[in-house]
Amino acid sequence: MQDASSKTDIYRNIAFGVATFAALYIVRMDNYLLFHSIAELFSIAVVGGMFAVTWASRHVLRNNYLLLVGVSYLFVGGFDLLHTLGYQGMGVFPQYGPNLSPQLWLCARSIESCSLLMAPFFLKRRLRIEILLLVLTALSAVLLASIFYWKNFPVCFVEGVGLTRFKVISEYVICAVLVVALLLLLKHRDSFDKRVLKLVALSIIVTIGQELVLTLYVQMYDFYNLIGHYLKIVSFVLLYQAIVETGVTKPLVLLSKELRDKQDRLEMERNFVSTVLDTTGALVTVLDPAGRVVRFNRSCEEVTGYSLEEVRDRYFEDLFLVPEQVYEIKAVFSELESGGSVHDREYYWLKKNGGLRSISGSFTAIRDNEGHVQNIICAGVDITKRKLVEQKLQESEQRYRKLVEFLPKMIGVHVNQRWVFINPAGVKLLGAKHERDLLGKDVLEIISPEYREIARSRIEQAENNGLPTPEIQQKFIRLDGGKVDVSISGIPINYQGESGIFVFAEDISARKKAEEELRRSHDELERSNAELEQFAYVASHDLQEPLRMVSSYVGLIERRYKGKLDPDADDFIGYAVDGAKRMKMLINDLLQYSRVGTHGKMFGPVDCEKLLLEVLEHLQLLIEDNEATITHDRLPTVIGDDVQLARLFQNLINNALKFRKDDPPSIHISVKPNNGNWLFSFQDNGIGVSPKFADRIFEIFQRLHGSEEYPGTGIGLAICKKIVERHGGRIWVQSEQGNGATFIFIIPRQDSDS
Amino acid sequence: MDAKCILKPIEILLIEDNPGDVRLTEEGLKEGKILNNLNVVSNGVEALAFLRREGEHTNAPRPELILLDLNLPRKDGREVLAEIKNDDNLKRIPVVILTSSEAEQDIIKSYNLHANCYITKPLELDQFISVVKNIEQFWLTVVKLPPGD
Numbered sequence: 001m002q003d004a005s006s007k008t009d010i011y012r013n014i015a016f017g018v019a020t021f022a023a024l025y026i027v028r029m030d031n032y033l034l035f036h037s038i039a040e041l042f043s044i045a046v047v048g049g050m051f052a053v054t055w056a057s058r059h060v061l062r063n064n065y066l067l068l069v070g071v072s073y074l075f076v077g078g079f080d081l082l083h084t085l086g087y088q089g090m091g092v093f094p095q096y097g098p099n100l101s102p103q104l105w106l107c108a109r110s111i112e113s114c115s116l117l118m119a120p121f122f123l124k125r126r127l128r129i130e131i132l133l134l135v136l137t138a139l140s141a142v143l144l145a146s147i148f149y150w151k152n153f154p155v156c157f158v159e160g161v162g163l164t165r166f167k168v169i170s171e172y173v174i175c176a177v178l179v180v181a182l183l184l185l186l187k188h189r190d191s192f193d194k195r196v197l198k199l200v201a202l203s204i205i206v207t208i209g210q211e212l213v214l215t216l217y218v219q220m221y222d223f224y225n226l227i228g229h230y231l232k233i234v235s236f237v238l239l240y241q242a243i244v245e246t247g248v249t250k251p252l253v254l255l256s257k258e259l260r261d262k263q264d265r266l267e268m269e270r271n272f273v274s275t276v277l278d279t280t281g282a283l284v285t286v287l288d289p290a291g292r293v294v295r296f297n298r299s300c301e302e303v304t305g306y307s308l309e310e311v312r313d314r315y316f317e318d319l320f321l322v323p324e325q326v327y328e329i330k331a332v333f334s335e336l337e338s339g340g341s342v343h344d345r346e347y348y349w350l351k352k353n354g355g356l357r358s359i360s361g362s363f364t365a366i367r368d369n370e371g372h373v374q375n376i377i378c379a380g381v382d383i384t385k386r387k388l389v390e391q392k393l394q395e396s397e398q399r400y401r402k403l404v405e406f407l408p409k410m411i412g413v414h415v416n417q418r419w420v421f422i423n424p425a426g427v428k429l430l431g432a433k434h435e436r437d438l439l440g441k442d443v444l445e446i447i448s449p450e451y452r453e454i455a456r457s458r459i460e461q462a463e464n465n466g467l468p469t470p471e472i473q474q475k476f477i478r479l480d481g482g483k484v485d486v487s488i489s490g491i492p493i494n495y496q497g498e499s500g501i502f503v504f505a506e507d508i509s510a511r512k513k514a515e516e517e518l519r520r521s522h523d524e525l526e527r528s529n530a531e532l533e534q535f536a537y538v539a540s541h542d543l544q545e546p547l548r549m550v551s552s553y554v555g556l557i558e559r560r561y562k563g564k565l566d567p568d569a570d571d572f573i574g575y576a577v578d579g580a581k582r583m584k585m586l587i588n589d590l591l592q593y594s595r596v597g598t599h600g601k602m603f604g605p606v607d608c609e610k611l612l613l614e615v616l617e618h619l620q621l622l623i624e625d626n627e628a629t630i631t632h633d634r635l636p637t638v639i640g641d642d643v644q645l646a647r648l649f650q651n652l653i654n655n656a657l658k659f660r661k662d663d664p665p666s667i668h669i670s671v672k673p674n675n676g677n678w679l680f681s682f683q684d685n686g687i688g689v690s691p692k693f694a695d696r697i698f699e700i701f702q703r704l705h706g707s708e709e710y711p712g713t714g715i716g717l718a719i720c721k722k723i724v725e726r727h728g729g730r731i732w733v734q735s736e737q738g739n740g741a742t743f744i745f746i747i748p749r750q751d752s753d754s
Numbered sequence: 755m756d757a758k759c760i761l762k763p764i765e766i767l768l769i770e771d772n773p774g775d776v777r778l779t780e781e782g783l784k785e786g787k788i789l790n791n792l793n794v795v796s797n798g799v800e801a802l803a804f805l806r807r808e809g810e811h812t813n814a815p816r817p818e819l820i821l822l823d824l825n826l827p828r829k830d831g832r833e834v835l836a837e838i839k840n841d842d843n844l845k846r847i848p849v850v851i852l853t854s855s856e857a858e859q860d861i862i863k864s865y866n867l868h869a870n871c872y873i874t875k876p877l878e879l880d881q882f883i884s885v886v887k888n889i890e891q892f893w894l895t896v897v898k899l900p901p902g903d
Contacts, residue, residue: 544877549774549775551877552879553774555880584877
């Protein structure tokens with residue numbers, strides 16, 4: 001569009017120019033002086049306009065080149081004016097002749113070319129217009145003085161000869177200067193708007209042309225003279241346009257561009273602020289001085305459920321405050337009025353759906369120049385979650401505190417070996433009335449001297465490697481001096497930023513006493529048992545001797561006098577012999593029973609298979625007499641006392657043979673693994689045992705039958721039980737009256753063959 | 755059989771403090787039917803006095819067999835055994851330990867002290883008699899005794 005309009009402009013200008021030149025030509029035909037004056041005045045007018053525009057827009061021009069040129073051309077114009085007035089035939093300076101005009105012309109052209117030459121240097125430098133004016137004024141003064149006063153300015157025109165060599169050369173020099181100026185301009189083309197550059201460059205080129213042309217004329221009213229003046233007009237017009245363009249048009253365009261830019265920036269700024277407000281997680285509400293909502297960021301919308309539209313222009317206190325807090329917040333607003341600001345106030349916001357959020361808010365005011373509140377900014381953070389967490393934390397802390405307070409065990413903490421905390425149970429344990437009686441004391445003070453070294457090393461250990469110390473027993477010294485046994489352990493912890501040790505201690509006096517009691521009663525029991533066994537052994541052993549006497553002599557009597565005394569005597573003797581026999585058996589059995597414990601061998605591997613075969617061989621006669629059949633599984637090797645196990649097997653088989661029915665006895669011995677033990681079964685088909693006597697038969701001397709029915713003292717099974725129990729096992733019987741019996745026992749299997 | 759045996763009774767010394775056992779031994783020996791003369795002392799001191807023909811035993815015969823109980827008053831049977839076997843004059847006389855103890859250490863000790871044999875008194879009467887008869891039989895007819903002085 002620019003191009004289109006400028007195209008129209010160009011055509012218009014050209015048309016205008018052509019018309020002007022045509023008019024001027026016509027005038028020239030008639031009166032050269034008039035032509036010259038009009039032409040020059042035209043140029044001067046342009047220069048005037050150029051300067052006027054330059055001066056008016058000197059602050060906006062922003063292009064020091066044009067500024068310099070514009071100002072300089074005032075002086076150029078001045079000299080051109082004088083040149084016009086001094087033209088031969090004008091009659092203004094008659095005394096100076098035809099030389100004056102060219103001299104003034106030269107001055108003008110010199111200033112023109114020099115300023116065009118110097119101008120590029122000020123594109124990047126500061127240009128002080130005052131100094132410029134001063135310099136130009138001084139220069140002009142000197143030149144004018146030189147021409148009018150001192151009259152030492154070189155001659156430029158000689159009557160009848162024409163232009164002096166000086167003038168011509170000067171003109172060429174000026175051309176050269178102009179060329180350089182042009183080149184310099186082009187060198188700095190980047191500082192110029194394209195269009196302006198074209199105009200200025202063209203102006204200079206035209207000026208160059210103008211100068212060249214004007215070196216050619218011989219007569220004042222020459223054709224080249226005409227063309228030269230034409231070109232001068234063109235050059236000035238071009239420069240004028242350049243300056244107007246740069247100083248007026250462009251600035252206006254620029255201004256409007258700037259305004260637009262400013263507007264855009266403002267817009268961007270506004271958008272940026274909006275974006276920030278809407279992106280932040282903080283709740284930002286802006287109110288007008290009356291407390292109505294003006295801005296309401298996204299976070300506010302999300303938290304409350306209201307949209308900006310819904311809340312705009314409505315009162316903050318109506319929308320968001322719970323009734324109880326309205327007064328409080330209004331007080332905040334008053335405080336803002338009086339110049340303060342409020343920070344970190346916790347209060348509630350009402351959501352659209354009626355729910356509440358906890359907010360921690362800060363209130364500040366934006367004031368105008370007089371200090372009145374223009375807007376109130378409420379910035380806050382939704383701390384509902386945080387409050388919830390805090391509450392939970394508090395509850396948890398309460399729980400743990402309660403735990404520590406009420407735990408019946410002592411809990412204490414010491415830092416740098418001094419107590420910093422002891423729970424009530426601990427206070428009581430140490431015989432103090434209150435925690436403060438103990439705080440600050442050295443922990444070793446409450447430990448009994450003999451344990452202090454251990455305690456010290458344990459503390460050191462815990463502090464060094466950060467691991468808990470195992471529970472050990474120590475003695476505490478209470479405040480009243482008494483000692484108490486405790487079980488104590490510790491664990492290093494961080495206590496309020498320092499490294500300390502958590503101590504757990506429990507009063508074990510009662511436990512220790514109980515243990516003591518137990519040990520004592522256990523020892524008692526053992527001793528008593530040992531005594532009993534010893535007693536049984538000694539008793540039966542010492543009874544052997546007198547028993548032998550009685551038995552032997554009664555036997556002797558029977559031998560010698562049986563049938564030789566009266567029949568009563570035979571009976572008496574018979575009973576005595578019997579009694580003696582039974583007594584012997586009893587004592588023997590008792591001795592054996594007691595020997596199970598006292599004469600027990602150390603356990604070793606026992607091949608039960610071999611053992612059984614030996615026992616069977618031993619009982620060979622008895623087995624044959626009873627026509628018994630004995631079968632057995634492959635028996636394992638166990639750990640035990642082989643003599644006693646042999647006795648066990650023997651007693652059981654003996655019993656099976658003894659307590660038989662009329663049928664030939666059949667005995668089966670089997671074994672099977674059971675929970676890491678061996679389970680032996682001796683099964684017979686004898687008379688059996690009623691379940692209600694199943695326990696009694698294992699008791700010492702308990703018999704279910706009289707000695708007439710079945711011989712024996714009733715100690716066999718008691719001995720079996722004792723043997724089995726010595727081996728760490730258990731024995732019992734499964735039986736039905738009249739239906740055989742199965743004797744089962746377990747021998748633990750710390751075995752050698754698995 | 756030796757002519758000496760038939761003509762002269764064998765002297766046997768029984769060192770035993772239990773009169774009951776003394777009597778039993780006598781009965782047993784009676785049944786043995788070998789002619790013998792049983793001398794009895796009831797404690798260790800007397801036993802040695804008898805053997806050394808000291809004190810009231812100046813005229814004591816020299817026994818050809820000694821039956822010794824271990825549990826004796828005043829001087830223990832083991833001591834007596836030791837002394838007999840250490841005495842050059844007496845050590846050749848066979849000593850049969852006849853005691854109620856069946857303790858292993860007693861057996862070992864006795865043999866260590868050079869007892870000629872060790873017998874535990876049986877509990878049964880019949881066995882007792884039998885044992886005594888056996889002793890008699892063995893030591894007085896089977897065995898060659900050292901010539902006396």
